[in-house]
Amino acid sequence: MDYLDYQFVDSEDFVNTYDEVPLWSASFGLLLLKHLELKANQTILDIGSGTGFPLFELAERVGNSCKLFGLDPWKNANLRAQEKIKNYGISNTTLIESSAENLPFEDQSLDLIVSNLGINNFDDPDLVYKECHRVLKTSGKLVITTNLHGHWKELYEIWYQTLHQIGNESYFKMIENEEAHRRNLAGVYQLFTNNGFQITKAVEDSFTMKFLDGSAFLNHHFIQLGWLTGWISLFPKAELQMIFAKFESNLTQYAKQNGGLNLTVPMAYIAGEKL
Ligand SMILES: C[S@@+](CC[C@H](N)C(=O)[O-])C[C@H]1O[C@@H](n2cnc3c(N)ncnc32)[C@H](O)[C@@H]1O
Numbered sequence: 001m002d003y004l005d006y007q008f009v010d011s012e013d014f015v016n017t018y019d020e021v022p023l024w025s026a027s028f029g030l031l032l033l034k035h036l037e038l039k040a041n042q043t044i045l046d047i048g049s050g051t052g053f054p055l056f057e058l059a060e061r062v063g064n065s066c067k068l069f070g071l072d073p074w075k076n077a078n079l080r081a082q083e084k085i086k087n088y089g090i091s092n093t094t095l096i097e098s099s100a101e102n103l104p105f106e107d108q109s110l111d112l113i114v115s116n117l118g119i120n121n122f123d124d125p126d127l128v129y130k131e132c133h134r135v136l137k138t139s140g141k142l143v144i145t146t147n148l149h150g151h152w153k154e155l156y157e158i159w160y161q162t163l164h165q166i167g168n169e170s171y172f173k174m175i176e177n178e179e180a181h182r183r184n185l186a187g188v189y190q191l192f193t194n195n196g197f198q199i200t201k202a203v204e205d206s207f208t209m210k211f212l213d214g215s216a217f218l219n220h221h222f223i224q225l226g227w228l229t230g231w232i233s234l235f236p237k238a239e240l241q242m243i244f245a246k247f248e249s250n251l252t253q254y255a256k257q258n259g260g261l262n263l264t265v266p267m268a269y270i271a272g273e274k275l
Contacts, residue, residue: 017084021053028145029054040065042111048118052081059093068093100128105135120146129195136274148266149184162247174234197272211261214251
């Protein structure tokens with residue numbers, strides 16, 4: 001009962017890793033932690049474990065009869081995650097700096113693979129599903145959370161309105177393609193079933209993100225990281241000022257008329273069993 005000796009030791013080092021989970025990841029991770037069945041004595045892999053969420057939360061919720069691995073090719077995220085292992089005193093988890101396209105595990109060696117906002121957005125999700133199938137034991141589970149087609153539908157309507165005003169059909173098509181790359185639930189099911197899994201549980205949910213106006217939205221650091229760079233890359237440099245001035249102004253007008261820029265994020269938890 002080592003926990004009886006616990007004493008909180010305040011330090012800059014501890015505080016550095018205490019306070020961060022991106023809000024974006026949190027909504028999906030909470031969905032995963034709510035619906036995941038917890039079992040003792042499992043070997044578990046989190047694919048795309050980033051800075052350690054929900055990997056460490058899961059590691060602590062299942063405890064030391066389970067052995068966990070977090071896998072991500074992102075070096076700096078792994079360094080941060082390693083700091084958390086030290087500061088949280090986690091002893092059942094190992095980090096691996098690698099891509100899930102070639103999993104460093106024996107065939108049939110894992111009980112559970114989870115991926116929060118991971119696999120579905122990778123360059124070659126089919127290949128990663130196949131690798132998951134190879135390394136899972138028969139009846140092992142692959143559990144993912146993902147955003148779905150319909151993501152920020154309000155915002156995409158404003159994109160289409162803006163690009164109609166500009167009158168360039170090819171720009172319209174580019175945003176349409178960018179929106180379309182997110183799968184609907186049937187598309188996600190296909191990734192499972194085409195790669196040797198049967199769906200055992202699926203839960204749909206959604207949440208709303210509210211912004212004051214277009215300027216706040218486009219200057220938000222996480223929006224810039226996750227979306228803005230992608231949108232900027234779609235258009236010619238010389239047109240960017242004009243396109244984004246109109247887009248920002250339309251977002252702000254929408255926000256004024258609707259009590260804020262309220263953006264809906266549909267999400268899903270999907271579990272599959274290896275056949
Ligand atoms: C949207 S982030 C999610 C991170 C974390 N799971 C969370 O919920 O905050 C996607 C993660 O997948 C990682 N990733 C991208 N391609 C990958 C691959 N081929 N194999 C494993 N991880 C990958 C990225 O480095 C990133 O950390």
